[in-house]
Amino acid sequence: MATTPDFRALIPTGSTARITRRALLSGFVVLGAAGALSACSPNKTFAASAKLDGVMENKLNIYSWGDYDDPGNITTFMKNGTTVQFDSYGSNEELIAKLGATRGTSGYDIIVPTGSYIPMMSQNGLLEELQLDQLKNFENIEPLYRNQSWDPGNKYSVCKNWGTTGYAYDARVITTPMESWADFLEAATGVASKKTALLEDSWEVCSIYFGAHGIDLNTTNKADLDACEEYMVKTLATHIKAFNSTAVTSGIPEETFVLMQAFNGDVRLGMQESDSPESWKFVYPTPTANIWMDTWAIAKGAQNLDAAYAFIDYMLEPEVSFREVDYMGYNTGVVGMADLAAANDFELPELVFPPDEVVARLTASEINSGTERIVKILNRMMAQAAS
Missing domain, CATH: 3.40.190.10 (Periplasmic binding protein-like II)
Known part of the structure; x- marks a missing residue:
């Protein structure tokens, strides 16, 4: 009899759904991030990522914020035979320090940096350039949440939550x-x-x-x-x-x-x-x-690229994305979220879906x-x- 792959989430024991990922930010202390990158000079080699071959790997390693995805979505994704493991960090600085120290051998495939850190990370070789043709659901992201100033053309990242x-x-x-x-x-x-x-x-x-x-x-x-x-x-x-x-x-x-x-x-x-x-x-x-945005990105040295692209693409499906909105309480930038909220008796939608004129001035x-x-x-x- 087939068994469901393990879903392991290594998150702090004190973490709860009421303590949101944004609330856990203890400050915009980018000085620590800059220090962590000081050893990542361009002339030092990072491990190469695996090659895409269209064959889904049986494992996927994700480094993200604690309790930042609907567990039901993860369980459903794993029905394709891929085991998903989550490790958690508490700040962008911690993420950067880990990737900078391991130089492409961290073992992580998908990471979730805040958008404003993308330039710093890409310039220091911590990110894999995205192949957007591998994300058929990329077009599901509303144009307003693509092509951000810190990542023109979505070269390294796509919207997760904003x-x-x-x-x-x-x-x-x-x-x-x-x-x-x-x-x-x-x-x-x-x-x-x-x-x-x-x-x-x-x-x-x-x-x-x-x-x-x-x-x-x-x-x-x-x-x-x-x-x-x-x-x-x-x-x-x-x-x-x-x-x-x-x-x-x-x-x-x-x-x-x-x-x-x-x-x-x-x-x-x-x-x-x-x-x-x-x-x-x-x-x-x-x-x-x-306007803050957390993003899906692929770590330099990722070894499970097919699974990584499949997972990100899955998360950009509207019904999957709405379950993320309902769980986290933040918009994913995927089209149709407000309509799905209205159809599902979503409480206080005005606090998750600001009017267009508000978004335009952020x-x-x-x-x-x-x-x-x-x-x-x-x-x-x-x-x-x-x-």
Whole structure:
């Protein structure tokens, strides 16, 4: 009698579906990633990947974030005779350090980096160039989520999940209309003082100031960075109760804050757990906020290429993709997700599927010469808030 291949997921024992992958990010600490890549000079050789021959391998090794895929989808995929093993990491820096140290011999086939890290990883030889003709379902990805600035032409990656940043507030306490980052700052330093939570991500936090003042969220201008530091450390930090990327999932149901910077899908989780969700509002703030994207990519040195392409292609099938949306609470960028949500009584769809006009004004984060400075700004803010 045929047996189902093993599905092994090596994830931290404390991981749960309520602690989302985005919430687990403890900060945009790209300095660690840069250090991990310092030994990956172009003149050093990486192991070669296997060749495609159209024969599905009987194993597939995936290195991803813990609890980041619907287990039912994995079980169904394995019915083709391929055993899937997941190992997990807690940050992009950890992923990069592993791949950089093993130089193509990590044993992993598929990896799931955040899009803004793709340039750094590709330039250092950590990624296999994709053969898009092996992904018949690539066309299922909406055009808006292809061809991103950090990976033109989807040379190295395709969308897995995406989301954005905004803020949730208790409308029983903050009674004035809220629409912008400027409104957020006014409330945080006023009625929501000492009842406000920020993310632990330096780019996201500094983007509040930049957005409120009409400054490019990826600015490298010294005057902009100086002004940001002056205000965020000396003014805003003194009003902040916590820097906690998981705050919103418990903060809404437990009502421990009245204003929280948060990822859209995590706000949905918090509202689903609340006894009074109607008391909470979520804002996609003007003028802009982050559009983040986690991606499917293939590691340099991958030995199970046919299985890797088959798996990614499978995940891009609409019905499979919707099960991912339902499990994770974030959009996959595959066509028809909003329609499937409407047909399946999906709760609070507006928190997963922003209007087109919102998506059109979002900004992707960049790793640039200003990154080190904004990390230092966040560290100073945390120290000031704790003093």
